[in-house]
Amino acid sequence: MRFGVVVFPGSNCDRDCGEVLTLLGAEVEYVWHRESDVSGLDGLVIPGGFSYGDYLRCGAVAKISPVMDAVRTFAAQGRPVIGICNGFQILLESGLLPGAMLRNTSLTFQCKTVDLRVETTRTPFTRELAVGQLIRLPIANAEGNYTIDADGLLSLEDNDQVILRYVDASGEATEQGNPNGSVGNIAGISNIRGNVVGMMPHPERASEAILGNTDGRAFFEAALNLAS
Amino acid sequence: MHVRVLVRNRPGVFDPAGKVVQSGLRRLGHHVEQVHLGKVIDLQIAGDDRDAVRAEIDLMCKEFLVNPVLENYSVEFLDDEGQ
Amino acid sequence: MDLKRVALEHGLSGEEYDHAIAVLGREPTWTEVGVLSVMWSEHCSYKSSRIHLRKFPTTGPQVVLGPGENAGAVDIGEGLAAVFKMESHNHPSYIEPYQGAATGVGGILRDVFTMGARPLASMNSLRFGAVDFQKTPHLFHGVVAGIAGYGNCVGVPTVGGEIYFDASYNGNILVNVFTVGIAKQDAIFLGAATGVGNPVFYVGAGTGRDGIHGATMASGQFGEGSEEKRPTVQVGDPFREKLLIEACLELMKTGAIIGIQDMGAAGLTSSSVEMADRGGTGLRLDVDKVPKREENMTAYEVLLSESQERMLIVIAEGQEAEVARVFDKWELEWGQVGEVTDTGNYEVWQAGECVCNVPISLLTSEAPIYDRPQRKPARL
Numbered sequence: 001m002r003f004g005v006v007v008f009p010g011s012n013c014d015r016d017c018g019e020v021l022t023l024l025g026a027e028v029e030y031v032w033h034r035e036s037d038v039s040g041l042d043g044l045v046i047p048g049g050f051s052y053g054d055y056l057r058c059g060a061v062a063k064i065s066p067v068m069d070a071v072r073t074f075a076a077q078g079r080p081v082i083g084i085c086n087g088f089q090i091l092l093e094s095g096l097l098p099g100a101m102l103r104n105t106s107l108t109f110q111c112k113t114v115d116l117r118v119e120t121t122r123t124p125f126t127r128e129l130a131v132g133q134l135i136r137l138p139i140a141n142a143e144g145n146y147t148i149d150a151d152g153l154l155s156l157e158d159n160d161q162v163i164l165r166y167v168d169a170s171g172e173a174t175e176q177g178n179p180n181g182s183v184g185n186i187a188g189i190s191n192i193r194g195n196v197v198g199m200m201p202h203p204e205r206a207s208e209a210i211l212g213n214t215d216g217r218a219f220f221e222a223a224l225n226l227a228s
Numbered sequence: 229m230h231v232r233v234l235v236r237n238r239p240g241v242f243d244p245a246g247k248v249v250q251s252g253l254r255r256l257g258h259h260v261e262q263v264h265l266g267k268v269i270d271l272q273i274a275g276d277d278r279d280a281v282r283a284e285i286d287l288m289c290k291e292f293l294v295n296p297v298l299e300n301y302s303v304e305f306l307d308d309e310g311q
Numbered sequence: 312m313d314l315k316r317v318a319l320e321h322g323l324s325g326e327e328y329d330h331a332i333a334v335l336g337r338e339p340t341w342t343e344v345g346v347l348s349v350m351w352s353e354h355c356s357y358k359s360s361r362i363h364l365r366k367f368p369t370t371g372p373q374v375v376l377g378p379g380e381n382a383g384a385v386d387i388g389e390g391l392a393a394v395f396k397m398e399s400h401n402h403p404s405y406i407e408p409y410q411g412a413a414t415g416v417g418g419i420l421r422d423v424f425t426m427g428a429r430p431l432a433s434m435n436s437l438r439f440g441a442v443d444f445q446k447t448p449h450l451f452h453g454v455v456a457g458i459a460g461y462g463n464c465v466g467v468p469t470v471g472g473e474i475y476f477d478a479s480y481n482g483n484i485l486v487n488v489f490t491v492g493i494a495k496q497d498a499i500f501l502g503a504a505t506g507v508g509n510p511v512f513y514v515g516a517g518t519g520r521d522g523i524h525g526a527t528m529a530s531g532q533f534g535e536g537s538e539e540k541r542p543t544v545q546v547g548d549p550f551r552e553k554l555l556i557e558a559c560l561e562l563m564k565t566g567a568i569i570g571i572q573d574m575g576a577a578g579l580t581s582s583s584v585e586m587a588d589r590g591g592t593g594l595r596l597d598v599d600k601v602p603k604r605e606e607n608m609t610a611y612e613v614l615l616s617e618s619q620e621r622m623l624i625v626i627a628e629g630q631e632a633e634v635a636r637v638f639d640k641w642e643l644e645w646g647q648v649g650e651v652t653d654t655g656n657y658e659v660w661q662a663g664e665c666v667c668n669v670p671i672s673l674l675t676s677e678a679p680i681y682d683r684p685q686r687k688p689a690r691l
Contacts, residue, residue: 009642010550012466032640050464052252053550055245056265061252109459142463237546240520240605242618244548251642297407297544 001227004031004041006071006087008062012049013084013204020207020217021045026224033065042227043080043124044071046087048140048202058101058143059089068094080124080223081196085141088188088198097191097198098156099148105181109142113213114179116187116201117167120160123194128222134171135215137201139179139187144200146182146189153183164188164199229273229281230306233293236266238300269293270306278305314338321348327679334673342659342666345611349577350584350674359681379589380501381422381572384494392499394428395491397436404486406544408453412486413461413547417619419490420467421573424556425622427500427563428492433462435472435488440481447476450484458488464549465556500563502572502582503589504625504651509569511594511649512634513579515555515621517604521545522578522617551620551643558641559622565637567630574621580614582623583649584657588675590625593654598661602644610661625651 003026007014018028031038038044052061062068068090075081075096083091091097104110118126118133129135148156156162164187168177173185180200188199203216237243243264250263271288275281285303294301318328321344331339331347339347353359369377375392376384382396400415416433423430435458440447462469467490504511522545562568570590572582579601587594598613608616626634631647638645652658657674659667670677 010464010466010553012553049466050550050553052248053244053464053548053553055248055550056252061248064252064255109463140463241544242516242519242521242546242548242604244546244550248550295407298410298546 001025001042001224002027002029002040003043003045003224004029004038005045005047006031006033006067007047008033008049008051008065008090010049010051010053011047011086013047013086013202014049016204017045017047017084020204020220021224023208024217024220024224031067033062033067036066036070038067038070038074041074043223044074044082046071046081046083046090047204048085048087051086051090054086054143057093059086059093062090063093072096075191075196078193078195080226082125082219082223083196083198084202084204085200088200089143091196091198096196097189098152099146099189101143102145102147102181103143104141104145104179109140110144110179111138111140112179113138114187114201115167115169115171115177116164117171117173119162119165120190122160123163123190123197124223124226125197125219126163126222127226128218132171134167136206136213137203137216138205138213139201141180141200144180144182146186146200148183156186156189159192161190161192161194162186162188163190163197164201229275229278231271231273231281231285232304232306233269233271233285233289233301234266234304235269235294235299235301236264237298241298314341314344317341318344318348321345322352323348327351330679331673334677335669339669340666342609342611342614343669345615346580346657346667346669346674349580349615351678352577355577355581356678358679359683361680362682375496376499381425382428384426384496384499386496387493390496392428392494392496393491394423394426394494394499395489396422397487397489398422400486400488401484403545404454404457405450405484408450409457409460410544410546412454412457412488413549414545414619415486415488416458416461416465416490417547417549417552418573418575419488420465420552420556421575421622423490423492424559425500425502425571425573426492426494427498427560428494429560430467430490430492430556432470433458433467433488433490434470435486437472437474437487438480438485439474439476440484441478442476444478444481446481454484454486461547461549461552465553498563500568500571501589502586503570504583504586504592504594505590506569506625506628507592507651507653509625509628509651510631510647511583511596511651512624512626512631512645513601513621513648514558514624514634514638514645515574515643516548516551516618517602517644518579518608518613518616518618518621519604520608520612520616521619523612523615545617545619547619554641554643555620555622558637558643561641562624562633562637565630565633567626567633568624569627570625572623574623576617578614578616578618578621579623584671584674586623586625587651587657587671590651593652593656593658593671594649595652595658596649596660598648598659600646600648602646610659610666614659614667
């Protein structure tokens with residue numbers, strides 16, 4: 001399987017994502033933001049980092065890069081796309097996912113491991129997990145406060161688009177378990193079709209035993225298994 | 229009184245965000261010679277003595293709103309009827 | 312213009328100025344006064360510390376590269392070296408805590424990746440005044456935010472640090488930043504300008520008037536009301552630095568680089584002079600070719616500017632196109648600004664005129680060295 005990792009000026013989690021995919025047996029292609037053809041790939045990862053320094057708004061400048069047209073087409077074909085952290089922000093700015101990202105309510109950069117609950121298994125990235133499964137993944141962001149209007153939120157819930165929620169130690173989506181104030185404790189969502197996923201936590205930082213946590217591995221494995 | 233404080237980098241102080249926004253615009257086909265990003269701070273402040281309010285705003289800028297090492301600011305009195 | 316008075320305003324002593332005249336055999340030009348003052352400043356020359364720094368051990372079975380380059384390198388096995396350095400940015404941080412600390416991080420990152428090592432992690436060692444000292448909260452919050460803001464955006468994690476508060480630091484905080492990277496021992500890049508005729512390239516961000524000190528601006532140079540030309544504090548752009556890291560590491564793989572050095576304190580001057588010094592060569596620069604972000608810059612300003620995120624690279628003759636290819640890809644500025652010569656001199660041209668021509672050795676190995684008086688403090 002050939003997976004693409006899109007690289008924008010300022011992306012910095014690209015190599016981590018590529019390493020994990022390679023470890024899991026995929027062929028990895030680093031797709032420079034100016035490329036316009038991703039048709040030969042089986043999946044796309046839009047990694048985290050600070051594309052364009054987060055200047056103007058997070059993901060705002062990346063969304064007008066030439067590669068995003070190709071990403072749009074790829075997504076429209078129902079193929080798997082995952083945006084992680086800044087990648088999620090880029091998908092939101094591009095309109096490939098609904099809603100927007102605000103500053104964390106604490107107004108600080110949150111860098112820690114958080115408890116999450118899997119909400120759906122209907123996406124290529126979560127299909128090998130279980131609904132209600134509790135996992136722990138690292139977050140590292142200053143703008144992880146997901147927001148969407150009331151109608152949008154209802155639509156997300158109705159269409160099974162929420163993939164991950166921040167929870168407390170007992171697995172409940174409480175205020176205490178929410179590191180950034182995001183509406184409904186939402187940590188990750190998908191589009192209506194389910195092939196495009198965005199999540200703030202970093203599964204690529206929890207995919208190797210040497211780092212002490214492999215809860216993130218399943219996100220990549222599931223997509224690779226589906227593609228093969 | 230409604231007052232608008234515009235904060236921007238002093239001339240010559242590097243504005244990395246301005247440069248990036250300029251290239252973004254260029255990529256979309258808009259050729260702009262220069263872009264500078266600043267901040268708009270809108271204040272609603274009690275009082276009807278413009279000079280006194282202005283003096284207080286200057287103090288706020290000096291103490292807090294503006295970094296004099298890097299930034300300049302201008303003060304605009306918006307429509308007194310309220311915006 | 313009384314050049315001697317200007318030289319004193321620049322921080323040179325009377326004796327130092329006279330020594331320069333004696334070696335040059337003439338009065339220096341305005342630009343040369345700037346170059347001398349900055350190369351003979353404490354920060355660049357370590358003139359008061361050199362004799363003491365020599366007392367430190369610098370060799371050992373694991374030392375791959377000791378002092379003399381931009382960072383040190385230590386063998387960590389498997390043909391790899393840890394390349395690391397720590398540096399202080401105390402005074403800039405006292406004036407503008409966020410940018411002072413941020414540009415400190417930028418500088419230390421460049422010192423590491425200029426050696427061919429991808430930066431992996433940063434740390435810091437901080438000293439602030441008493442917790443209840445009036446300036447402490449502002450400085451503390453600014454410095455911490457600056458280190459975090461720059462480090463996070465550039466993508467190099469800050470993994471640890473130490474901090475102390477004591478009244479003895481009320482008037483002068485300490486902001487020490489550290490970065491470590493990894494390089495293959497057989498792919499460590501040095502900062503020497505060798506190969507007469509090899510082109511010299513400037514890459515990164517455009518040059519502005521950042522960091523040119525007010526004291527050095529004689530009133531004769533600028534009219535009143537020229538607020539725009541007043542010295543400005545250096546602002547770091549971590550996004551540009553990230554691009555610079557990737558572009559430099561990419562260029563390093565092409566084999567086109569002969570020598571590379573970052574531009575830090577004293578900007579273009581110190582890096583070009585130090586590279587020529589290490590190479591035992593001379594350098595000729597044309598400031599007209601330097602990418603600039605301000606108009607009407609004098610040679611003096613271009614040479615002394617401390618604009619951030621810039622590198623100086625000596626390229627193998629014939630491989631110039633590699634620079635354009637890589638730096639255009641990463642959308643960074645670049646310019647072919649000079650060449651390596653065999654004159655042993657630092658020669659700078661502007662608009663067809665030679666504005667500086669001094670022996671490299673005068674600026675480096677023959678810079679003043681002092682043995683300052685020492686005394687054990689009473690409190691010890």
